[in-house]
Amino acid sequence: MSENKNFKEETIKLVNLRIKELQDLGMLDIPSDYSVGNALQYAWFKLQELKGGANAKYAPALEICEPDSIVFSLVKMVTDGLTVAKSQCYFMVRKAGNKFNLDYGQEYQGKIALAKRYSGILSIDHQVVYNGEHYEVKCIDGIKSIEHQPDMDKFDYDQIKGAYCVVTEKDDKKKAFELSMQQIEISWLYQFVDKDNPIEKLLKEKTRLKSVHSAFKPQMCEKAVINYAMKGYINRSNDSAIIPEKKELPEAKETLSINTKQPEKKTLEIKPEEKKPVEITKEEEGPGY
Numbered sequence: 158m159s160e161n162k163n164f165k166e167e168t169i170k171l172v173n174l175r176i177k178e179l180q181d182l183g184m185l186d187i188p189s190d191y192s193v194g195n196a197l198q199y200a201w202f203k204l205q206e207l208k209g210g211a212n213a214k215y216a217p218a219l220e221i222c223e224p225d226s227i228v229f230s231l232v233k234m235v236t237d238g239l240t241v242a243k244s245q246c247y248f249m250v251r252k253a254g255n256k257f258n259l260d261y262g263q264e265y266q267g268k269i270a271l272a273k274r275y276s277g278i279l280s281i282d283h284q285v286v287y288n289g290e291h292y293e294v295k296c297i298d299g300i301k302s303i304e305h306q307p308d309m310d311k312f313d314y315d316q317i318k319g320a321y322c323v324v325t326e327k328d329d330k331k332k333a334f335e336l337s338m339q340q341i342e343i344s345w346l347y348q349f350v351d352k353d354n355p356i357e358k359l360l361k362e363k364t365r366l367k368s369v370h371s372a373f374k375p376q377m378c379e380k381a382v383i384n385y386a387m388k389g390y391i392n393r394s395n396d397s398a399i400i401p402e403k404k405e406l407p408e409a410k411e412t413l414s415i416n417t418k419q420p421e422k423k424t425l426e427i428k429p430e431e432k433k434p435v436e437i438t439k440e441e442e443g444p445g446y
Contacts, residue, residue: 168224169197172231186396188238188274199242200231204259209250213257218250226258238274239267265380268387275394279329283322283383285375287311292318294335301333314371320378322386334386341381345370 176193179185187193204227207218219227230248239245245267251260263271272278284305286292291306303321321335336344345366346359359365370377 164219165201168227168231169201172197172228172235175228175232176235185236187235191235191238191240193235195242196235196240197231199240200234200248203241204248207248207250209257212252213250218248218257218259221257222250222259223256226260230259230261233261237263237267237271239263239270243270245270265383265387268384268391272387272390272394275396276390277327278390279325279327281322281324281383281386283320283379285320285378286318287313288316288318290318294333301335302331303333303335314374317374317378320375320382322379322382324386324390332386334382336378336382336385338378341378342366344381344385345377 173193176185176187180187204219205217208215209218209221213221234240234246237246241247243266244264246261246263249260249262251258269281284307286305287308289311290308291304293304295302295304303323305321317338319335319337320341321333324332324334326332339360342360342363343356346356346363349359349365350356
């Protein structure tokens with residue numbers, strides 16, 4: 158227990174040091190409404206519950222994942238300004254050769270948060286369309302508008318025609334996005350496409366669809382169209398919402414030499430070096446920071 162506690166403290170300390178170092182170098186700006194400490198604590202609670210899959214014999218993530226992948230995932234979460242406390246992101250164990258890494262990803266709530274933060278969108282309304290309902294799309298100068306009349310008598314998981322969302326932008330303009338049921342299923346199955354499993358075969362068999370897609374089909378359809386819409390807003394945005402007023406960068410004080418190791422087998426060591434200008438090497442950068 159004490160070793161796990163030490164591993165937690167050292168890992169979070171290491172993440173905080175890395176974030177502080179990036180901020181001091183002017184390489185990272187944190188949103189003013191984001192609490193790094195709270196986000197890291199919630200993330201650690203989630204990681205304590207996380208286990209690997211069958212290929213990892215359902216072992217605890219903190220015991221089998223490479224320490225540097227844990228640090229990297231936590232730093233990536235903070236860089237995005239998201240938190241697992243609000244289901245904005247997630248962690249998962251992924252096998253990489255003969256090792257296991259911790260992976261980080263954005264949930265659709267996280268994509269909405271990022272789009273609102275960087276693009277200033279005001280709201281997102283979304284609906285599933287069932288066969289037999291009145292659904293009409295008009296397009297003027299490339300701008301879609303949707304007229305939809307839901308009918309509870311038509312609600313049937315096997316009769317979903319597609320889904321759409323309407324985004325209200327900061328100038329009160331509305332923008333509509335829609336996906337057919339086939340497009341949604343392609344988005345669900347695309348990760349399994351390879352030369353032996355073309356998308357046409359996967360769509361016909363549908364054996365790779367997860368149980369969650371069947372059990373919560375309407376919600377999953379709405380998530381798909383929201384992800385589709387938010388991707389464009391996030392990718393087209395800039396960082397003006399979080400960049401502070403221009404100021405001179407502080408002088409770098411010291412370089413951190415970081416050695417990350419697993420609990421019980423190895424230990425994390427943080428060794429400040431003698432004061433000198435910061436020189437970030439490939440090893441110190443980590444995998445893609």
